[in-house]
Amino acid sequence: MKDLIRASLAIIVTSGILMYVVSILEDSSSAGGGGTITVFNWGEYIDPELISQFEEESGITVVYETFDSNEAMMTKIEQGGTSYDVAMPSEYAIEKMKETDLLQPIDLEQITNLENIDPYFLDLAFDPGNEYSIPYFWGTVGIAYNPTLLDGQTFESWDDLWDPTLEQEVILVDSAREVIGMGLNSLGYSLNSRDADELREATDKLKTIGPNVKAIIGDEIVEMMRAEEAAVALTWSGQAADMMWINEDIDFSVPEEGSNLWFDNMIIPKTADNIDGAHQFINFMLDAEVAAQNADYVGYSTPNEAAMELMDPEVTGDERFYPTEDLRERLEVYENLGLEMLGIYNELFLEFKMDMEK
Amino acid sequence: MKNNSTNPFYLIPYYLWIVLFVISPIALVVYYSFFDISGNLTFDNYKNFFSSVYLRLTLSSFWYAFLITLISLLVAYPTAYWLTKTKNKQLWLLLIIIPSWINLLLKAYAFIGIFGLYGPANNLIASIGSERLQILFTDFSFIFVAVYIFIPFMVLPIFNSLDRINPALIDASRDLGASSWTTFRRVIFPLAINGVKAGIQVVFIPALSLFVITRLIAGNKVITLGTAIEQQFLVTQNWGMGSTIAVFLILFMIIIMMVTGEKGGTVNGKIK
Numbered sequence: 001m002k003d004l005i006r007a008s009l010a011i012i013v014t015s016g017i018l019m020y021v022v023s024i025l026e027d028s029s030s031a032g033g034g035g036t037i038t039v040f041n042w043g044e045y046i047d048p049e050l051i052s053q054f055e056e057e058s059g060i061t062v063v064y065e066t067f068d069s070n071e072a073m074m075t076k077i078e079q080g081g082t083s084y085d086v087a088m089p090s091e092y093a094i095e096k097m098k099e100t101d102l103l104q105p106i107d108l109e110q111i112t113n114l115e116n117i118d119p120y121f122l123d124l125a126f127d128p129g130n131e132y133s134i135p136y137f138w139g140t141v142g143i144a145y146n147p148t149l150l151d152g153q154t155f156e157s158w159d160d161l162w163d164p165t166l167e168q169e170v171i172l173v174d175s176a177r178e179v180i181g182m183g184l185n186s187l188g189y190s191l192n193s194r195d196a197d198e199l200r201e202a203t204d205k206l207k208t209i210g211p212n213v214k215a216i217i218g219d220e221i222v223e224m225m226r227a228e229e230a231a232v233a234l235t236w237s238g239q240a241a242d243m244m245w246i247n248e249d250i251d252f253s254v255p256e257e258g259s260n261l262w263f264d265n266m267i268i269p270k271t272a273d274n275i276d277g278a279h280q281f282i283n284f285m286l287d288a289e290v291a292a293q294n295a296d297y298v299g300y301s302t303p304n305e306a307a308m309e310l311m312d313p314e315v316t317g318d319e320r321f322y323p324t325e326d327l328r329e330r331l332e333v334y335e336n337l338g339l340e341m342l343g344i345y346n347e348l349f350l351e352f353k354m355d356m357e358k
Numbered sequence: 359m360k361n362n363s364t365n366p367f368y369l370i371p372y373y374l375w376i377v378l379f380v381i382s383p384i385a386l387v388v389y390y391s392f393f394d395i396s397g398n399l400t401f402d403n404y405k406n407f408f409s410s411v412y413l414r415l416t417l418s419s420f421w422y423a424f425l426i427t428l429i430s431l432l433v434a435y436p437t438a439y440w441l442t443k444t445k446n447k448q449l450w451l452l453l454i455i456i457p458s459w460i461n462l463l464l465k466a467y468a469f470i471g472i473f474g475l476y477g478p479a480n481n482l483i484a485s486i487g488s489e490r491l492q493i494l495f496t497d498f499s500f501i502f503v504a505v506y507i508f509i510p511f512m513v514l515p516i517f518n519s520l521d522r523i524n525p526a527l528i529d530a531s532r533d534l535g536a537s538s539w540t541t542f543r544r545v546i547f548p549l550a551i552n553g554v555k556a557g558i559q560v561v562f563i564p565a566l567s568l569f570v571i572t573r574l575i576a577g578n579k580v581i582t583l584g585t586a587i588e589q590q591f592l593v594t595q596n597w598g599m600g601s602t603i604a605v606f607l608i609l610f611m612i613i614i615m616m617v618t619g620e621k622g623g624t625v626n627g628k629i630k
Contacts (some may be wrong), residue, residue: 174578
């Protein structure tokens with residue numbers, strides 16, 4: 001019994017000392033008195049050096065957490081628990097968060113660097129007047145392919161993925177809207193279709209791609225393409241940029257029929273604690289040099305015009321990742337389809353996975 | 359009487375645990391299964407479950423879980439039998455159990471490397487002059503990895519029940535003229551049947567709802583009820599439908615427990 005008490009005491013005393021040390025460390029690191037902010041972002045979606053730079057400049061400590069889908073992010077914000085101060089959802093998620101009153105209006109007067117942003121990316125349909133959101137990155141959905149593993153196939157059309165010579169060569173991203181969207185686009189329909197017949201036709205067409213499908217996976221796509229396990233992948237432009245960064249043979253194309261154009265944006269959730277700090281962080285990320293460094297690191301396309309001037313013109317002139325406005329005309333932004341429609345998309349996706357022709 | 363008056367007090371933590379972490383979660387799952395996506399009370403989720411997509415999903419889950427259990431059993435039984443005959447039983451057993459301490463995700467990622475087109479498995483195939491095969495993202499790789507993961511859970515209960523058999527019974531059987539096959543069939547197998555049943559339970563039920571390796575190893579070409587539940591909760595946010603699928607999983611579980619638990623003559627030494 002004595003031993004037990006002694007052991008418990010030792011544990012309690014040790015924990016106490018550790019907690020004291022932690023509190024001292026925290027005090028000294030936030031010497032500027034700015035407090036802390038919690039940033040909630042996609043994985044691999046910021047240059048970590050910039051976080052330290054922001055902490056040094058502002059005296060605010062940044063707690064950084066990541067999520068892997070808009071839905072998971074919204075669920076966590078809605079449930080409270082942690083009060084996130086800044087998050088980076090996609091456009092359709094912002095529409096939804098607006099509906100459910102999860103967003104804090106942004107005081108644009110504090111975001112002086114907003115002038116750096118290309119006006120094309122401001123005042124978009126999902127958030128008129130940028131009342132709640134500030135552009136972070138943007139991109140497209142398309143086909144990444146490795147010509148060294150192919151016999152000269154190109155991918156100007158979605159139908160090229162159905163080419164019988166591509167047996168077991170195509171990887172699809174495990175996401176209902178991208179895959180069903182590809183089916184819809186290949187038939188010339190809108191990827192925001194709510195028409196049951198169009199969706200049925202798209203799903204039936206998708207099933208015939210089965211023999212070409214090697215796998216339907218998530219972030220593992222990058223590694224698979226890098227290791228030349230597969231020759232072709234349906235993926236986001238930024239993921240393709242990651243692949244090209246490590247395997248120079250890989251190329252990327254956005255098919256002619258059209259595809260998805262998406263925007264990720266910085267927002268302040270209603271549950272935020274440090275609204276002032278959140279504004280400072282957003283403004284910091286819009287600084288030309290910061291945004292340029294971030295875009296170089298992340299590989300996605302930046303909406304920051306001033307930053308683009310600082311970047312390698314070879315990167316910003318690359319129409320695969322910075323399509324011209326003409327090209328962008330063919331692309332569609334996801335609309336918030338509502339939970340019910342999203343459910344239907346997902347059930348069709350499940351059906352596609354089950355009934356793919358072998 | 360004295361015993362009875364002290365018992366309830368000590369049982370409080372146990373009951374509290376059961377109510378908080380077993381009964382209430384199940385009750386919540388059942389409760390949510392009666393609500394549709396906009397929060398209306400409805401039976402639609404159950405009707406929807408009997409639509410073709412989910413029924414076929416259930417069938418295919420059962421089929422793969424059956425294959426995984428059968429192959430695990432075929433590998434684990436002889437292994438467990440051989441283990442009881444070795445000198446350093448505990449050491450060998452430990453070696454079989456250790457892999458189960460490693461995180462499932464790590465094992466899955468390791469297999470992605472092993473089964474890859476340029477991985478060790480294909481290097482071996484190529485070295486004997488054959489063409490490189492697509493191993494990853496096939497039914498074969500899925501079942502292989504699932505069996506690999508579940509084998510320790512199958513070996514352990516079978517080993518325990520085989521090890522507990524009194525060797526005198528086997529000697530008696532041989533003395534009375536039974537061949538070794540008859541001894542196995544009439545003496546060893548019936549005496550160890552509870553271990554087999556326990557093994558089937560611990561393998562079959564989780565195998566029904568595997569979802570990490572369906573994506574990483576089978577590339578989502580095999581999908582199970584687990585995949586569907588994950589999708590309903592995380593992507594579609596249709597907690598009602600997700601809960602409904604979970605309710606059916608619980609029902610299947612109960613049925614399997616009843617089937618594998620009923621006929622046993624003795625359970626924990628008590629005659630039923």
